[in-house]
Amino acid sequence: MGNLDVKERILDAAETLFACQGFHATSMRNLTVSAGVSLAMVNYYFGSKEALFDEVFESRLPALIKVCRRNLNVARDDAHRERRQLNVDEILYAIIEPILCYLESRSGSMGFPTLLGRAMISPMTVSEKRHVKPFFFLLSESLREAQPNLAEETLLWRVRFAFGAIGSAMCGLEEEQSAFGRDDFSCDAYVRLRMLMTFVVAGMEANVCCWSQAK
């Protein structure tokens, strides 16, 4: 207790509040009260509010990226054994499944999934984007192998759209329900995963000529 306990409590509270309200709408007082620690502790352990924000990502992301990379390698080995290329859906599953499910199972809290989702779709700060950069590269580089004939511009746009869809599946669930007045949204992670995979795989594999001349 003491040292690590307080640090961890601050990180948990920051994760939740930054996820629900965003960086600027969350005050230090708001945050420290929620964590049950005094105001000075944030600066003592993290230096500043911004440094705390970064630390939330840096304390949770590496493990997640590692899982994605491992999944990709396993899938790639399987494909290699069968003497074929990696499929688009295998790539997407290897990366999306951990993002939606590994995170959820870790603490039971939806804090970090929501925060990561927000970072993926928020146009906000470069600081926020910095943390999701690895996912962007992982996805685009893996998909380039599987879709070598797709124009680079098209590939990058599609990864971008996929990010938007993934982020939408991860954050603002309750808010959205109440805002749109629907409670038809299931929050079960595996339902979401199935829905999301179906949508994104189809979008990513779409025939380019399909909509070349709109209207």
Next chain:
Amino acid sequence: MGNLDVKERILDAAETLFACQGFHATSMRNLTVSAGVSLAMVNYYFGSKEALFDEVFESRLPALIKVCRRNLNVARDDAHRERRQLNVDEILYAIIEPILCYLESRSGSMGFPTLLGRAMISPMTVSEKRHVKPFFFLLSESLREAQPNLAEETLLWRVRFAFGAIGSAMCGLEEEQSAFGRDDFSCDAYVRLRMLMTFVVAGMEANVCCWSQAK
């Protein structure tokens, strides 16, 4: 000059700054200096910062929704003449084309598209979601006609994913480029429209069974 001029200048500045920095990160001073008016003018014309935020939407959205509705009606009449149902891609085009292109052509500024895109994907406030609600209903109700066999839950999730993709196509363009270190993203509205339509139509029409048992 005078009255309307100042009001409009404030609205323009608010549109741009709320779009680029978000609501909480934009201060009244920041905003009034950018508009070239004094600090008191915002409260004189709009009452409060929040009321100004709402007014930005209320002064720009109705015309846009009207165009979407009219496009839908035209497409529906065409389909009716040919004695067939409206297609998914016709519905999506009727709504997405104005969002991406009508907005862009209005003022040349990317302010409002960016702001709307942010509102579509931001999990933030219910206040923000309130303004995009009409689009959500317009899309989900129109698509229900075209895809009567799709489960309600699936339909709503897909509209949600579509929102994420649309929002991604509209906001944070420059930031994304610099953040990801790529300048392959074209910012031409019609290139974006074509890319987006291809992706979203495919996702919306995806075969449900495709990914029923993930892995």
Next chain:
DNA sequence: GTCTATAGATTGATAGAC
């Protein structure tokens, strides 16, 4: 209608006791 000046509350950060 438009301004300056300022009130009143809240912010992030820190000094200093323990």
Next chain:
DNA sequence: GTCTATCAATCTATAGAC
């Protein structure tokens, strides 16, 4: 390590002169 008390800056909103 942890706290309270407080600083200096910034915020939104408003009062009052012109």
